[in-house]
Amino acid sequence: xxxxxxxxxxxxxxxxxxxxxxxxxxxxxxxxxxxxxxxxxxxxxxxxxxxxxxxxxxxxxxxxxxxxxxxxxxxxxxxxxxxxxxxxxxxxxxxxxxxxxxxxxxxxxxxxxxxxxxxxxxxxxxxxxxxxxxxxxxxxxxxxxxxxxxxxxxxxxxxxxxxxxxxxxxxxxxxxxxxxxxxxxxxxxxxxxxxxxxxxxxxxxxxxxxxxxxxxxxxxxxxxxxxxxxxxxxxxxxxxxxxxxxxxxxxxxxxxxxxxxxxxxxxxxxxxxxxxxxxxxxxxxxxxxxxxxxxxxxxxxxxxxxxxxxxxxxxxxxxxxxxxxxxxxxxxxxxxxxxxxxxxxxxxxxxxxxxxxxxxxxxxxxxxxxxx
Amino acid sequence: xxxxxxxxxxxxxxxxxxxxxxxxxxxxxxxxxxxxxxxxxxxxxxxxxxxxxxxxxxxxxxxxxxxxxxxxxxxxxxxxxxxxxxxxxxxxxxxxxxxxxxxxxxxxxxxxxxxxxxxxxxxxxxxxxxxxxxxxxxxxxxxxxxxxxxxxxxxxxxxxxxxxxxxxxxxxxxxxxxxxxxxxxxxxxxxxxxxxxxxxxxxxxxxxxxxxxxxxxxxxxxxxxxxxxxxxxxxxxxxxxxxxxxxxxxxxxxxxxxxxxxxxxxxxxxxxxxxxxxxxxxxxxxxxxxxxxxxxxxxxxxxx
Numbered sequence: 271x272x273x274x275x276x277x278x279x280x281x282x283x284x285x286x287x288x289x290x291x292x293x294x295x296x297x298x299x300x301x302x303x304x305x306x307x308x309x310x311x312x313x314x315x316x317x318x319x320x321x322x323x324x325x326x327x328x329x330x331x332x333x334x335x336x337x338x339x340x341x342x343x344x345x346x347x348x349x350x351x352x353x354x355x356x357x358x359x360x361x362x363x364x365x366x367x368x369x370x371x372x373x374x375x376x377x378x379x380x381x382x383x384x385x386x387x388x389x390x391x392x393x394x395x396x397x398x399x400x401x402x403x404x405x406x407x408x409x410x411x412x413x414x415x416x417x418x419x420x421x422x423x424x425x426x427x428x429x430x431x432x433x434x435x436x437x438x439x440x441x442x443x444x445x446x447x448x449x450x451x452x453x454x455x456x457x458x459x460x461x462x463x464x465x466x467x468x469x470x471x472x473x474x475x476x477x478x479x480x481x482x483x484x485x486x487x488x489x490x491x492x493x494x495x496x497x498x499x500x501x502x503x504x505x506x507x508x509x510x511x512x513x514x515x516x517x518x519x520x521x522x523x524x525x526x527x528x529x530x531x532x533x534x535x536x537x538x539x540x541x542x543x544x545x546x547x548x549x550x551x552x553x554x555x556x557x558x559x560x561x562x563x564x565x566x567x568x569x570x571x572x573x574x575x576x577x578x579x580x581x582x583x584x585x586x587x588x589x590x591x592x593x594x595x596x597x598x599x600x601x602x603x604x605x606x607x608x609x610x611x612x613x614x615x616x617x618x619x620x621x622x623x624x625x626x627x628x629x630x631x632x633x634x635x636x637x638x639x640x641x642x
Numbered sequence: 643x644x645x646x647x648x649x650x651x652x653x654x655x656x657x658x659x660x661x662x663x664x665x666x667x668x669x670x671x672x673x674x675x676x677x678x679x680x681x682x683x684x685x686x687x688x689x690x691x692x693x694x695x696x697x698x699x700x701x702x703x704x705x706x707x708x709x710x711x712x713x714x715x716x717x718x719x720x721x722x723x724x725x726x727x728x729x730x731x732x733x734x735x736x737x738x739x740x741x742x743x744x745x746x747x748x749x750x751x752x753x754x755x756x757x758x759x760x761x762x763x764x765x766x767x768x769x770x771x772x773x774x775x776x777x778x779x780x781x782x783x784x785x786x787x788x789x790x791x792x793x794x795x796x797x798x799x800x801x802x803x804x805x806x807x808x809x810x811x812x813x814x815x816x817x818x819x820x821x822x823x824x825x826x827x828x829x830x831x832x833x834x835x836x837x838x839x840x841x842x843x844x845x846x847x848x849x850x851x852x853x854x855x856x857x858x859x860x861x862x863x864x865x866x867x868x869x870x871x872x873x874x875x876x877x878x879x880x881x882x883x884x885x886x887x888x889x890x891x892x893x894x895x896x897x898x899x900x901x902x903x904x905x906x907x908x909x910x911x912x913x914x915x916x917x918x919x920x921x922x923x924x925x926x927x928x929x930x931x932x933x934x935x936x937x938x939x940x941x942x943x944x945x946x
Contacts (some may be wrong), residue, residue, distance in 0.1 A: 477728040484695075484696055484726075486716060486748065
């Protein structure tokens with residue numbers, strides 16, 4: 271019994287000594303509670319929506335106001351042209367694009383079954399499901415109020431209008447099209463941050479860091495020399511995942527592969543810089559692992575990989591906007607499924623570059639040549 | 643003018659609020675084997691790291707190989723060989739790969755040739771593909787030394803190089819250090835072993851970050867001015883009793899004898915004479931050892 275208590279006491283003392291591990295044991299559950307409890311919502315609301323209305327009628331105003339009163343849609347300022355609206359959809363600025371054609375009301379009144387066209391960004395099939403159901407209810411309601419009195423006869427007929435839904439980019443709503451490209455970002459984040467974090471923490475743990483630093487090499491030479499091998503590893507991973515995505519899961523590769531590979535480089539460097547920063551903070555390999563996990567968890571939950579990004583509250587989206595994975599997911603899905611070009615990719619590329627710059631500056635400040 | 647390879651004044655370094663090295667002045671002549679002694683945690687390793695440019699001193703100035711220790715740490719690193727206290731070569735690289743890495747880091751012109759010659763000289767040619775981690779302590783130490791010497795440094799900094807190495811290997815190691823010094827290499831070596839201290843040309847003793855004594859082993863003995871007597875016939879439990887006598891500063895058992903030392907020779911001798919009159923012991927004056935001197939210094943350092 272005494273010996274048991276002695277072992278117990280020793281374990282508690284050691285647990286208390288290792289502040290970081292202790293902080294992780296408390297911090298990770300809190301983070302999980304916050305993220306799963308508040309941030310994640312599988313019934314995404316407030317989805318950005320654009321309406322292009324070719325007529326300004328009682329009906330169009332009624333439909334638009336019904337949509338903005340609904341929780342599901344956040345109406346964006348009306349784009350000037352249909353091309354501008356398409357571009358918003360392509361870049362992921364909006365998830366829904368509703369088009370009300372000219373003379374819609376006239377055709378409706380004449381009983382000519384006018385078309386109401388909805389284009390949905392279906393790259394993430396989960397994101398738009400409930401909103402879509404809500405939309406057709408809204409349309410029916412707006413029409414029902416419109417077709418009163420002498421026109422009530424039209425309402426009784428089946429389908430006074432034709433609601434045409436176009437699921438863009440992933441018409442069949444195949445989950446793999448969304449998940450598999452996303453997985454590329456997730457795998458790169460996990461392996462790169464952990465490997466670089468460990469590589470430098472290992473040198474420190476084994477005492478070889480002192481030897482390395484005592485040699486006449488500049489810190490930059492050591493840093494780059496240690497990181498470049500992982501860029502190579504990353505490209506091997508990308509090749510494997512892309513091939514599997516295309517040949518096994520049938521994910522279309524519609525955009526430019528060179529552009530994708532270039533964006534991969536920016537993303538890889540962003541992750542390596544995080545790994546480097548962690549390795550300068552971690553005292554040993556264990557701590558480097560824990561820090562990786564601490565970064566990985568919000569990355570996977572808040573980036574839009576597992577749960578629709580637009581479904582999260584504002585604060586969670588703001589955190590998500592900082593994470594490299596969020597932007598990389600949009601880039602990968604954009605290039606593979608939406609044929610995004612350099613100009614479409616740029617809005618998500620520069621945040622990656624800024625992130626890298628800030629993290630490298632922090633890391634370099636800590637990774638000094640000397641041991642002090 | 644004497645040619646000083648290391649000439650620093652007032653080197654100071656603290657970590658957080660802990661002062662580790664406090665105003666260290668150090669001068670080491672070319673070709674000297676300079677011993678650096680002091681208890682654990684006295685600031686030896688930190689001083690060595692400041693000399694080779696791994697740590698930036700908080701205060702102080704001076705030169706190492708004629709280069710400014712504050713500004714020229716990059717150039718200093720090219721001309722210094724530094725052997726760390728703990729084996730710091732890559733255990734998951736082979737002997738040859740480690741040496742080749744060192745050769746390339748120092749941008750040697752013919753790395754292959756230099757590595758080949760070094761392997762030959764070490765007698766490791768046949769084992770060159772063996773992982774460094776599988777070597778015994780003595781071989782690791784030889785490999786580490788050889789790797790530090792590849793680029794023919796002008797100054798060798800050794801931080802407790804022989805800890806955990808058997809006596810034969812230690813003796814060989816010191817023979818090599820002396821051979822290197824004869825060829826003009828300057829060596830600064832920290833150690834805890836007194837026999838090693840005695841093999842140095844000059845010594846510095848630091849404790850609590852301060853330099854307490856400096857000079858040849860003889861100088862240091864003279865500076866400390868310790869008198870030592872060897873007692874025969876005292877029972878083992880006499881240690882405590884003897885320690886309380888006036889003038890006695892140290893009582894150390896040496897096999898069946900007891901060495902009693904103190905800095906006030908007359909007082910010490912009078913006390914022992916009185917003690918011998920009542921107990922059945924005899925005593926004779928012996929030369930104080932460096933160890934006695936250092937322990938006396940360490941005690942003095944505590945009261946500073």
